[in-house]
Amino acid sequence: MAFLVIAHDGTDEGALARRMAARPTHFERVTPEAERGVLLMGGALTDAEGRMTGSMLVLDLPDEAAVRRWLAEDPYSQGDVWREVQVTPFRPAALPYQPPRAG
DSSP, rough: OEEEEEEEEEEEEEHHHHHHHHHHHHHHHHHHHHHTTSSSEEEEEEEETTOOOOOEHHHHHHHHSHHHHHHTTTTHHHTEEEEEEEEEEEOOOOOOOOOOHHH
């Protein structure tokens, strides 16, 4: 089952530093999760100036409890980056999507 996750970073002065410190380990974790089909899509939420302020993920896991466990193991959770997390069941539309451009 797919779930949409919106995770907002803290808004304190150290928020971006915590994100950047955890980012390499976060990518080490999510790359194999994408390869095995658990992480269907993800990316950074940004403000109008392009500064990272959170994350969006679409996860394919059996239930919300499994999503919450997955999130708890992520370096962004463990590194106090994500402060507010919303999890919602999600049904991707069957459209001819193009891979997103990195950047």
